[in-house]
Amino acid sequence: MISRSAAVSAAVAVAREHGVRVLEPVVLNDSFNLRILLRPAPVVARVPTTTALGRPDPAEALGREVAVVSYLHGAGAPVVPPSELLPPGPHRRDGVAMSFWAHVRHDPGQAVPPEVAGRMLAELHEALRGFPCELPRLGPVLDEPARLLDLLARPGSRLVGDGELARLREAHATLAQRLGGPVRAVHGDAHPGNLLATPGGLLWNDFEECMAAPVEWDLACLLRTTRLDGRAAVRAYGADPDGPGLRAFLAARGLQGTLWVLARALRFPDQADRARAVLRTWLDDPSGATR
Incomplete structure (x- = not known):
């Protein structure tokens, strides 16, 4: 490392x-x-x-x-x-x-109204329509979690038991078959923490997970956030937060987040207890609805 x-x-x-x-x-x-x-x-x-x-x-x-x-x-x-x-x-x-x-000065404590976050995501998706280059299809959702699962399975990891790892792998394989729909350029990590409140207004940040994916992925990122009313944000975007097309993406977002928190604990062992708590939450509800 x-x-x-x-x-x-x-x-x-x-x-x-x-x-x-x-x-x-x-x-x-x-x-x-x-x-x-x-x-x-x-x-x-x-x-x-x-x-x-x-x-x-x-x-x-x-x-x-x-x-x-x-x-x-x-x-x-x-x-x-x-x-x-x-x-x-x-x-x-x-x-x-x-x-x-x-470097942009910003106020991390300023709350973003859910209606603003939803509308800004819709505007961002519209702006991304013209992006001329090819992006990986669902790479951060499918490929990266697969690598993290292999990392967590290495001898000496100790963060995840064999049975827990088997459940994580099974969920990943199942979701890989369910994440369908037309793809387009999306932010990839569109939660309000990546909307910075600057003197010049709100600015989107952190596009390292940008990819080709159904827009439902970015909506699932909004829906799962604890920083604002995700349901209100999704409605402001113009989508139904209870739409059946969102369920698989919500579950995939929950799995992705759990795996990254576990991976972070490999770098920061003092975060192992928190990572285990996140894993237990996922094991109790792999639908992604519980945060």
């Missing part, structure tokens, strides 16, 4: 090579990815850490994200843009993949 110090050193080195003055790198967040503010430059480096566990080539996902967000920014959509102070990437340095983004 990539250490925090190695990731910071690699990001600082790449930025300096491109003429960016970095004096005080500050870690903003280290959970699924490492985000580093390269002070005094208004640049944030994103380095895959936990997410690298489910991706054979983390730089590939970064490249898709940069392409999608560059397209949306050029079209005037409300997104946190890639950095203009150096090529956004993806870059590789000393085995570390990274991308670079504009």
Whole structure:
């Protein structure tokens, strides 16, 4: 696994090579990815850490994200843009993949009204209609969880028992057969935590799971959130939160989230108890309705 110090050193080195003055790198967040503010430059480096566990080539996902967000920014959509102070990437340095983004001041405590979140998701989907490049079909929903299941099955993991792992695998295989419907470019992780409240308004962020999928996937992300009334948000989008077409995607979102929380506990052993609690919740209700 990539250490925090190695990731910071690699990001600082790449930025300096491109003429960016970095004096005080500050870690903003280290959970699924490492985000580093390269002070005094208004640049944030994103380095895959936990997410690298489910991706054979983390730089590939970064490249898709940069392409999608560059397209949306050029079209005037409300997104946190890639950095203009150096090529956004993806870059590789000393085995570390990274991308670079504009630093945008935001208020993480500002609540997003559900009606606003739903309408903004509908507008985002409309803006994505013209994206000209091919995206992987349901890759973050099907391929990445499969890799995480293999990771959790390795000797020494101890987070998941054999019977629990069998249930997780069975659910993944079943859902893979149920996730049908026409696909299009979607955000991939469209919960309100990825809508940043900035002085210039709400901006979508974190497109690393962008993919080709039915829009029901993004709606399931909204429906499962605990940050707002997901049902109201889905209605504001123009969809029925009780629609039968959402059920499989809601279950898939619940499974995906459970696996990523378990994977994160492999990097942060002090989070093992919380990860086990999330797993127990899923085992009690694999429909994804319980959060």
